[in-house]
Amino acid sequence: MKRSSTRLVSLLLGLALAAAACGGDTAEPESTEPPATTTTAAAPEDPATTQASPTTTEAEAPTTTAATTTEPIEEATPEEPMEPTQVAYLSASSANTWLAASREAMEKLAAENNIEIVEFDAQFDPALQQQQFQDAITAGRYDGIILVAIAGAAAIPDILDALDAGIEVVALNQVVGDDLVTAEPQVEGMAAAVFEPPYHRGTRLGELTVAACAGIDPCNVVYFYGIRGIPLDEAVRGGWDESVAGSTVTVAAEAEGLYLGPDVALDAMQDILVTESDIDVVVGADQSMQGAEIALTDAGREGIRIIGFGGSSYAVEAITDGRWWGGLYGAPYTEGRLAMEAMVQALAGIDMGGVDTSLNIPNRGLMTQDNIDEFPGEWDG
Template sequence: MRRSPLARKSRLSLIALAAATALTLGACAADAGEAPAPSDDDSAAPAPTEETLQVAFISFAVANTYDEPMLAEIERVAAENNIEITVFDGNLDPNLQVTLVQDVIASGQYDGLITQPVFGPALVDITRQAIDAGLTVVNVDQILGDDFTTGATQVEGLAANVVFVPSEIGTKFGEQAVEACASQDLDPCNVAFLHDVKASAIGVALYDAFNAVVEGTPVQIVAEGETFYNPAAAQTAVADILTANADIDLIATSDQGLQGAVQAIEAAGRGLDEFLMIGYGGSAWGKERVSEGVVYSNVVQAPATEGRLAMEAMVDALRNGNNQGDIDPFADFPNNGVMTRDTADQFTGEWVG
């Protein structure tokens, strides 16, 4: 729970008074002939215990397999630093996330807040209110703001900002589509593009960046679908696409979408080797399929790394008063964060897929 400086000083004064009283009583008892308790070092005092702090985490969606390792790392680092995490499930609903942050502020029970926005612009105002209310705020994974082409902080006062940039993923994704099609000398190269949430700002930024790269190349998007980050929904979408389009060369989507695509292809009695596939997410499933050659390449995301970096920044801010600003979770990744068959063994799939 957050305490004012006055409250903390008052509590320390009471502790000091109690300690002085205990020493006086102990001296009186010794004078009365009562032997003091034995001690190896009478001058030794117990080490002070850091106060338990409270941090709220506003999740994108607790049930999403991508979020699981992120939360696990947040909780691990928090536990190591005597910080308790309370998780609030945004459940892919930006309006719900706003309400949850309002509840956190109103409760007065939290020292810190970690935001993982469903829709960045929706959380800007309420996050500013949280900062003004005295909460230490770290943003993780998703952009907090309305510019999805930059990882720079867009809300003044954040203790740290640890995010991926949708347009950068889209750019790498487009480059991999061009490279995959060129590897088979396909011209044109007919692409089925599966959005995750087509109307989302993240989805739009990723798709726009993809199109900017493939414009003027043999890559042609001839069919689109939507996965909602759900393999079953992706399977249905790809089944419909394959029924309506006999000449699909490449399928491009997230790791969850590719799982559904593989199921749809196999259910249709087609061979996986009939299609090029590229993905993004960098999951354990994606790494395995890239290693096998089933998936051509995969643009990596790193939810566990993001969770660890975000919580370490929160600890530093709460315990030491240090703000770390913008943190690039992909700074040290090999091959520009793109997993290929030749580089797959250099990556760790940080989530199941």
């Protein structure tokens, strides 16, 4: 039986409309700022205090019976632990498993540097993220903001507001600007930007697709966007189109997976299988490819090559087992660690600039059965 799921985009629009309706026409919008959960470092143990006894020599011995007294030595008072520095984390979606891995790495490094992270969940809603951004600025208690931008260049005015307020800003995972080829910050004053340029990610994904289509003419490909229209996905698709141009690749169908697990892509792939009988390759984010794999298995369609991008533990296992043809590696835990390192440096007055997380990955991140042992999965998928 075909499985069904609620489309996330419709849900988000519904939630936004419901929230507006519940608020009334004249009510002031409530702050989106999450409650802070301050962690306090353990106080150091009281230092040991010793009081030296006076010593006398025979020549100095008193000739009277009056008692000899000494002034008491005050005990040292342990220093109060420093309050943690607060950093706002403007996440595109707390439910996204890639970003959850980044958050885990950030939390670890933050704890080592007396930093408290307060997460704002935008639920892939650009308008909600813009409101959360302004709430974080006006709160007046954040020294830094780590931003996973949903709307790309549209976040620049909010970044400028944060910089004017003296808040350090680090971009994570997403381009903020019009240049989709570079990892360099595109807003003057930003401390750092940490991600693989999405256009390059698309060209590498295209290379894998052409390799999977070798000897197949035409090679009918189903292409899954994550979220059609957002800067990340449009850049990935642009790079993919460049790589497959002039090859035997033909786009047979397109769909969306929404980056939130297999269900949405499962439904979409089931719909495609009703109308498309000749499919050679399916390409998309790891979460989407999990759903596509289920649909293909349920339909008894064999021999279709699956290519994911993300490098999840699931993808690594699937490539190892031969269920998937290949994939493009991603390292969200490393991204999160580097983003927090950049924030620590920024709070100390040092800007790291652009950090391309793909530069030190084996084989440029292109995973196949021949080299899959070189790629440890950093997230579950």
